Amino acid sequence: MTANSKIRVLVGKPGLDGHDRGAKTVASALRDHGMEVIYTGLHQTPDAIAEIAAQEDVDVVGLSILSGAHMALFPRVKAELDKRGMGHVLLTGGGIIPLEDMEALHRQGYARLFGPGTPTEDIAKWIRAEVEKRRGAEGEQS
Template sequence: MTAASRPIRVLVAKPGLDGHDRGAKVVAAALRDAGMEVVYTGLHQTPEMIATAAVQEDVDVVGLSILSGAHMALFPRVRQMLDQMGRPDILITGGGIIPAEDMDQLQALGIGRLFGPGTPTAELISYIQSWASEHLEA
């Protein structure tokens, strides 16, 4: 059996205080249309709320969407909380308005690939699928 034998489970989350959810909703719908099981948190989530939801929903991937510039404070916190909750296996990916050098720094802190404005949804779908085929067991 390959990893594709069960749907990939994804939590799409909006950390921080910004209310721009157009991107998060487009991504959530695109992942669902690509056959993944998607849960969306809604707005204004703390890292604690996101990590707890990820564990409770038993997801494989957390997708963070942020446009407020607070990614350096909030993304690593989600990583730490998931690690503390015994789920270092969960992939954290995401996107928004994140300068390239911040993306590099976040990747060094255990965050997966991050996508900027204008990314076709096909690109992140294929990223998650190829991650899943390497990391998820049937």
């Protein structure tokens, strides 16, 4: 992976939640910002999401939950990613997630979660900066 290759993002919908407007809007916006975006579709298990992330060798996994199941499902996705040696990916997401839950998930490895009203531009810029930071660090190590 070179520092200049396209950023690869998996946008995932874990659980039974059917609200996909946000996930799809963000997915489209990230594509418009030049990223390679894979969208899982609805009703995915944490296991399936991690599997796609590994197969597609993504830099970023972004999850969306508006059903209140984030505290149950976000940690499971993280565990499934770790199991597949994907612990290095940038983890992010959004939905209807109370602030204190965002903080708890941050401590569990979710770099940043975005709430309603966030401009997609901000999300794209943040992802680009984070991935470049990580790629830079990898470059220095090798």
